[in-house]
Amino acid sequence: xxxxxxxxxxxxFACGVALGGxxxxxxxxxLVFIVGGITLWVYRYxxxxxxxxxxxxxxxxxIGLSYSSYINYRQKEIDSTLPYYMAVDIKGKVSxxxxxxxxxxxxxxxxxxxxxxxxxLHQLYALHSYIDSSRNVKxxxxxxxxxxxxxxxxxxxxxxxxxxxxFRADGVIGTINGDDMDIIPSPEGGTTLRERIINSxxxxxxxxxxxxxxxxxIRALLLGDKQDMSPSLKxxxxxxxxxxxxTVSGMHVAMIAFMMWNLLFFLRGRKIIRxxxxxxxxxxxxxxxxxxxxxxxxxxxxxxxxLASANPERGNxxxxxxxxxxxxxxxxxxxxxxxxxxxxSYTATAAIIxxxxxxxxxxxxxxxxxxxxxxxxxxTLCAQVALLxxxxxxxxxxxxxxxxTNLLMIPYxxxxxxxxxxxxxxxxxxxxxxxxxxxxxxTSCEWIxxxxxxxxxxxxxxxxxxxxxxxxxxxLAMMIWGALVYVVGKRKMAAYMLVLGVVISLAGSIIKNAxxxxxxxxxxxxxxxxxxxxxxxKIPCSYGRKAFVGTQTLCMANDWRYEFPDxxxxxxxxxxxxxxxxxxxIVVTSPYTxxxxxxxxxxxxxxxxxxxxxxxxxxxxxxxD
Numbered sequence: 001x002x003x004x005x006x007x008x009x010x011x012x013f014a015c016g017v018a019l020g021g022x023x024x025x026x027x028x029x030x031l032v033f034i035v036g037g038i039t040l041w042v043y044r045y046x047x048x049x050x051x052x053x054x055x056x057x058x059x060x061x062x063i064g065l066s067y068s069s070y071i072n073y074r075q076k077e078i079d080s081t082l083p084y085y086m087a088v089d090i091k092g093k094v095s096x097x098x099x100x101x102x103x104x105x106x107x108x109x110x111x112x113x114x115x116x117x118x119x120x121l122h123q124l125y126a127l128h129s130y131i132d133s134s135r136n137v138k139x140x141x142x143x144x145x146x147x148x149x150x151x152x153x154x155x156x157x158x159x160x161x162x163x164x165x166x167f168r169a170d171g172v173i174g175t176i177n178g179d180d181m182d183i184i185p186s187p188e189g190g191t192t193l194r195e196r197i198i199n200s201x202x203x204x205x206x207x208x209x210x211x212x213x214x215x216x217x218i219r220a221l222l223l224g225d226k227q228d229m230s231p232s233l234k235x236x237x238x239x240x241x242x243x244x245x246x247t248v249s250g251m252h253v254a255m256i257a258f259m260m261w262n263l264l265f266f267l268r269g270r271k272i273i274r275x276x277x278x279x280x281x282x283x284x285x286x287x288x289x290x291x292x293x294x295x296x297x298x299x300x301x302x303x304x305x306x307l308a309s310a311n312p313e314r315g316n317x318x319x320x321x322x323x324x325x326x327x328x329x330x331x332x333x334x335x336x337x338x339x340x341x342x343x344x345s346y347t348a349t350a351a352i353i354x355x356x357x358x359x360x361x362x363x364x365x366x367x368x369x370x371x372x373x374x375x376x377x378x379x380t381l382c383a384q385v386a387l388l389x390x391x392x393x394x395x396x397x398x399x400x401x402x403x404x405t406n407l408l409m410i411p412y413x414x415x416x417x418x419x420x421x422x423x424x425x426x427x428x429x430x431x432x433x434x435x436x437x438x439x440x441x442x443t444s445c446e447w448i449x450x451x452x453x454x455x456x457x458x459x460x461x462x463x464x465x466x467x468x469x470x471x472x473x474x475x476l477a478m479m480i481w482g483a484l485v486y487v488v489g490k491r492k493m494a495a496y497m498l499v500l501g502v503v504i505s506l507a508g509s510i511i512k513n514a515x516x517x518x519x520x521x522x523x524x525x526x527x528x529x530x531x532x533x534x535x536x537x538k539i540p541c542s543y544g545r546k547a548f549v550g551t552q553t554l555c556m557a558n559d560w561r562y563e564f565p566d567x568x569x570x571x572x573x574x575x576x577x578x579x580x581x582x583x584x585x586i587v588v589t590s591p592y593t594x595x596x597x598x599x600x601x602x603x604x605x606x607x608x609x610x611x612x613x614x615x616x617x618x619x620x621x622x623x624x625d
Contacts (some may be wrong), residue, residue: 007350008493010323010480012057014346015474015504016064017330017337021072029067031062054496057116061500064330071334075168082173084617087599088117088149090127090176094141100133108137109172117149126171129178130150139195140186147176148595154619156591157521157532162619169335194288198223204428209231210438217246217445218421221413224248233449240401240455242409249294249341253302254417256285279303280473294341299351301325318353322346341567343390346476351386353380372405380406386480393473405455409448415446475505505617518549520573529556529573529590531623541573549623555584571623579603583608591616 020028038144039055051483071591096109110127129145131137141293151174154375155162167173205215219225224247226234237243245249260281279302286299304321329336336342355378366374380403384391427434468476478501487492519532520541529541531549541547544562547554553570555562564582572584577597587605589598589612598614605612613621 003230006320006323008221008485008497009060010326010346011065011478011497012060012500013327014071014330014337014343015478016061016066017068017334018064018474019504020068021338023065023069025066025069025073028062028066028232028274032059032066035059035062047309050492050496053493054499057496057500060101068334068337073371075335079173082149082151083117084149084614085595085602086117087146088115088176089146090118091142091144092117092127092473094139094143095126097137097139104133105130106133106137108143108178109170110143111171112210119360125173127174127176128167128172129176129181131178131181134184136185137183138186142184142186143181144175144184146176147178147183149174149176150595151175151614151617153488153591153616156524156615156620157618164617165338169339177297190616194290197288201425201429205425207431208424208428208433210428211442211445213449214424214438214445217417218425220246220416221252221421222248224252224292224295233453236449236453236457240405240452242296242402242405242452243410244344244348244415247294247341248289248292249345250298250301251414252418253282253285253295253298255414257302259419263392266332272446294345297325297329297342297345298349300329301346307557310594320349322350344387344461347386347390348383351382353483355379355382359416368464375412376410377403377407382411386484389473389476389480392468392476408451412448420444425527438605472505475501477501478504504523517624520549520588520623522615522620524591527592542577552623554623571621577604579604583610586611586613588613589615590619 035055035058039052039059042051042055090110091114092110093112095111096107098107100106107128107130110129111127113127113140127149129147137143145416152164152167152172189495201542202215202219205218210218214231216226216318221241226246229246234243237246257278260278261274264274264277282299282303286295289295301322303326329342332473371601379400384402420441424438427437478497480493480496482501521530521538522528523530523534531539531547531554533539539547541554543555543556543558545556547556553565553572555564556571556573557564558574558576558578560578562580564580566582566583568583570584571586571588572580573585573590575590575593575597577593577600587601593601593614593616600613603612615621
C-alpha cells in the first residue's frame with residue numbers, strides 16, 4: 001500500500017470520526033450504504049481513477065462518521081441508565097490520588113466498581129470522590145461507601161471548560177461523597193513499579209538540594225509531570241507556543257529513540273535486534289509516563305516506524321506507519337478525537353515527515369550548524385501551519401512569535417536541557433553532589449523561563465478571538481493538507497482533498513444555517529440564566545418571567561404561583577421542585593438544584609413522560625429556532 005494512500009485514508013477516517021459526534025446514527029448509517037453503493041457502481045463500471053479515489057475517500061469518511069455516531073449512541077444509552085441522584089452501594093479500588101487542592105481535599109479515582117445499582121456497567125468506567133487530606137489513602141486501597149451518585153459538572157456555556165467531557169474521556173462517569181467512605185489499606189502498599197521508580201527519583205532530587213523550579217523542570221521534561229508547575233507558568237508556556245516542549249509527546253519519544261539507537265551502535269549490523277530494543281525502550285518510557293494519551297500515540301507511531309525501517313525496502317514508509325497507527329488508535333479510542341493532543345500530535349508529525357521527504361536533501365548541501373537551525377525553523381513553520389486549524393479551533397488564537405521562540409527553545413531543550421536533566425537525575429541517584437553542576441542547571445531553568453515569560457507578555461504578538469467551529473476547522477485542515485500533499489508532488493490527490501475540504505465547508509455552512517439555534521446558559525458567579533443568540537449577544541433571564549426564543553416559550557419559575565401557559569408546549573426552567581399547573585414539554589433544572597429536588601423532578605418527569613434536562617449533567621440547553 002502506498003504510504004500516501006494509507007495516510008489519506010487516515011485523514012478521511014479521522015474527519016468522519018470528528019464529525020460523527022454531531023451526527024445521529026439514523027443519518028450516518030444510511031449514508032454509508034448510499035455512498036458504498038455508489039462506490040461499488042463506480043468500480044464495477046470502470047470509471048476514471050480520480051472518480052474511484054474520490055468516492056473511496058468519501059466512503060471512508062462516512063464509515064468513520066457511522067463508527068463515531070454508534071459510539072456516541074452507545075455512550076448516551078449507558079448514560080440514560082445511570083442512577084444519578086440515587087443512593088448507590090459502591091465497592092472499588094483507588095487507582096489514582098491527586099495532590100491536595102486549595103480546599104484541603106484531594107481527588108481519588110475509583111476503578112473496578114462493584115455495585116448492585118450499577119450492574120452491567122463496563123469495567124473501564126470509574127468514579128471519583130473528594131476526601132479530606134487528613135485521611136490516609138493511597139493507590140491500591142479498597143473503598144466502600146453508600147452515597148448519592150452525582151453527575152460531573154458539564155460546561156454551562158460555550159466559554160467554560162467542559163470538565164464532564166474531560167473526565168469522561170478518562171472513563172470517569174460521576175462523583176460520590178467521600179466523607180463516609182471506608183478505606184481498607186492495601187496489604188501490598190498499593191504502589192506499582194512505576195510509582196516506586198518515580199518516588200525514588202523524587203527522593204533523590206530532594207536530597208540533592210535542587211530548587212523547586214529545577215525539580216519541576218526535570219519532572220516536566222522527562223516524565224511529563226507538570227502538576228507542581230504554577231498556573232501562570234503553564235499559561236506563559238502556552239502563550240509563547242512552546243508548551244509542547246514540556247509535554248511528553250512525540251518530540252520526547254523521538255529523543256529517547258534517538259539516544260537509544262546511538263547507544264546501541266554495537267548492533268549496527270543487526271538492524272532488527274537494534275530496532276526491537278529501541279521499541280522496547282519506548283514502551284518502558286511510556287510505562288514510566290503512565291501512558292498519557294500523547295505518549296501512547298507517539299510510542300505507537302514511532303514503534304511502527306522503527307520496526308518498518310528495519311526492512312530496507314520499507315524504510316521510507318513513515319507516512320504509512322503513521323496512518324496505520326492513527327487508524328488503529330481511533331478504532332480503539334474514538335472519543336480521543338475531541339482531544340486537542342490527538343489532532344495536534346499526529347498533524348505535526350505528519351507535516352514534518354512530508355516536509356523532510358520532499359526537501360530533506362538540502363541539508364546535505366549546507367554547513368552542519370546553519371543546516372540544523374534552518375531545519376528547526378522550517379520544521380516549526382511547517383508543523384505550525386499544519387496545526388493552524390486546530391490551534392484556532394481549540395485555543396482561538398496563537399502567538400506570532402512562535403517561530404522565534406521555537407527556534408531558540410527547541411535546540412536549547414533538545415541539545416542541552418533534556419540531556420542535562422537526565423545527567424542531573426543520574427548524579428542525584430548516585431549521590432554525586434557537584435554544586436556547580438546543580439547551580440548551572442538551576443540557572444539554565446531560570447534563563448529559559450525568563451525568555452518564555454517575556455515572549456508571553458508581548459500582547460502585540462498575540463492573535464486572539466478567532467472564532468472557528470468544528471466544520472470550519474475540518475474544512476481548513478483538508479485544504480491545508482491538500483497543499484502539503486501538493487508539495488510532495490501528488491497533485492491529483494491534493495486536488496481531491498481540496499475539493500473535499502470545500503464540500504465539507506459548504507455542508508457545514510448549510511447545516512449551520514438550517515439549524516439556527518440559541519443557547520440557554522448559566523452564569524455561575526451571578527447565579528442566573530441567560531440566553532446567547534447566534535450573534536453571541538447575552539440576554540439575562542430572571543425567575544418569574546417568560547422568554548420567547550424562536551418557536552419555544554421558556555417559563556422561568558420556582559413555584560406553582562407562576563402564570564403558566566394553557567397548553568403544554570413550553571419549557572419549564574427552574575431551580576426548585578413544585579407541581580406546575582400545566583405539564584410542560586421539557587423541564588430544565590439549574591445546576592444548583594438541590595439533590596432532593598432533583599430526585600422529585602426525576603420521578604415526576606418519569607410519571608408523565610416529560611423530558612428532563614439536568615444542566616449539571618448536560619450543560620447548556622440548545623433552543624432550536
